[in-house]
Amino acid sequence: MTRVLSGIQPTGEIHLGNYFGALRNWVTLQDRADAFYCLVDLHALTILDEPGVLAERTLRQAAILFAVGLDPLRSTVFVQSHLPEHNQLGWVMECQASVGELSRMTQFKDKSARRSGEHISAGLFTYPALQAADILMYDADEVPVGEDQRQHIEITRDLAIRFNSRFGETFVLPTAVHPAAGARVMDLQDPTSKMSKSTDSDAGLVNVLDDPAVILRKFKRAVTDSETEVRFDRATKPGVSNLLEILSACTGVSPAELAGRYHQYGPLKSDTGEAVVELVRPVQQRYHDLLADRAELTRMLRVGADRAQAVASATLARAYAAIGMLPRN
Ligand code: TRP
Numbered sequence: 394m395t396r397v398l399s400g401i402q403p404t405g406e407i408h409l410g411n412y413f414g415a416l417r418n419w420v421t422l423q424d425r426a427d428a429f430y431c432l433v434d435l436h437a438l439t440i441l442d443e444p445g446v447l448a449e450r451t452l453r454q455a456a457i458l459f460a461v462g463l464d465p466l467r468s469t470v471f472v473q474s475h476l477p478e479h480n481q482l483g484w485v486m487e488c489q490a491s492v493g494e495l496s497r498m499t500q501f502k503d504k505s506a507r508r509s510g511e512h513i514s515a516g517l518f519t520y521p522a523l524q525a526a527d528i529l530m531y532d533a534d535e536v537p538v539g540e541d542q543r544q545h546i547e548i549t550r551d552l553a554i555r556f557n558s559r560f561g562e563t564f565v566l567p568t569a570v571h572p573a574a575g576a577r578v579m580d581l582q583d584p585t586s587k588m589s590k591s592t593d594s595d596a597g598l599v600n601v602l603d604d605p606a607v608i609l610r611k612f613k614r615a616v617t618d619s620e621t622e623v624r625f626d627r628a629t630k631p632g633v634s635n636l637l638e639i640l641s642a643c644t645g646v647s648p649a650e651l652a653g654r655y656h657q658y659g660p661l662k663s664d665t666g667e668a669v670v671e672l673v674r675p676v677q678q679r680y681h682d683l684l685a686d687r688a689e690l691t692r693m694l695r696v697g698a699d700r701a702q703a704v705a706s707a708t709l710a711r712a713y714a715a716i717g718m719l720p721r722n
Contacts, residue, residue, distance in 0.1 A: 612666030
């Protein structure tokens with residue numbers, strides 16, 4: 394069976410871009426793949442400056458993953474820091490990566506530019522090596538991620554190829570897979586930028602846990618254009634096209650076909666808002682139910698960690714043996 398691995402940062406929130414760009418696809422993959430999903434709290438350390446918040450965010454993020462439909466019986470959902478193997482293989486991968494190729498990572502360039510004048514951790518720089526370890530650890534064939542992660546999967550492949558040629562066949566080469574539909578949800582206030590929590594204002598950002606009234610308001614205020622015609626055209630009508638694409642992702646009807654059903658922006662905005670509210674309502678209910686029983690959530694994550702560790706410890710041992718490290722006896 395195809396092995397799949399993906400990771401998500403434990404921000405404690407997910408927005409529509411995360412959901413349509415990645416998470417919904419994670420849920421679908423459970424039916425045809427052996428899926429591993431990792432809450433990458435070690436990655437969150439690269440820009441964490443607030444003490445004491447990560448545990449709660451991680452638990453909430455786990456609740457969201459289960460609430461959107463990940464099934465602990467079919468998927469292995471676990472927390473990265475629960476397995477020291479990630480740090481261990483992460484170091485091995487740091488030693489495969491070159492400073493030059495890490496310097497070319499666009500995510501590093503963007504994130505460090507945004508923090509200019511502030512503390513920029515070395516972890517932010519070596520981040521792709523840890524991500525490569527996350528993926529290679531599980532012999533993942535496929536990595537379902539948003540388009541923005543393409544370069545990270547590329548470097549993972551490069552590091553695996555380099556390791557395999559230096560030390561012998563050890564790692565499976567993974568492929569990035571991007572969901573066909575709804576992969577790119579744009580900011581409702583700035584529809585030429587991807588919906589992202591790093592934007593200053595949250596008026597254009599819709600979280601899956603937002604109150605329904607807030608969601609409807611955000612869609613009502615979505616930026617469109619000064620024309621009146623509803624047409625699907627990303628280049629010249631980014632706002633309207635984004636609404637059509639979100640509505641399409643909710644309904645399964647193509648954006649072009651939906652465009653033919655609307656003659657005014659107002660109804661398109663309110664219908665899209667309503668469709669999103671209908672989509673998130675049961676997710677919010679399950680989320681609150683899950684959080685009401687933290688002992689059970691914790692137990693679900695322990696089951697995931699145990700299953701993940703069985704694979705991870707074997708891969709780490711294989712990598713150390715391939716290099717030729719002295720085993721502890
Ligand atoms: N870098 C990913 C992101 O920012 C998160 C991530 C960490 C990840 N490890 C991973 C994604 C392994 C896929 C596979 O979204």
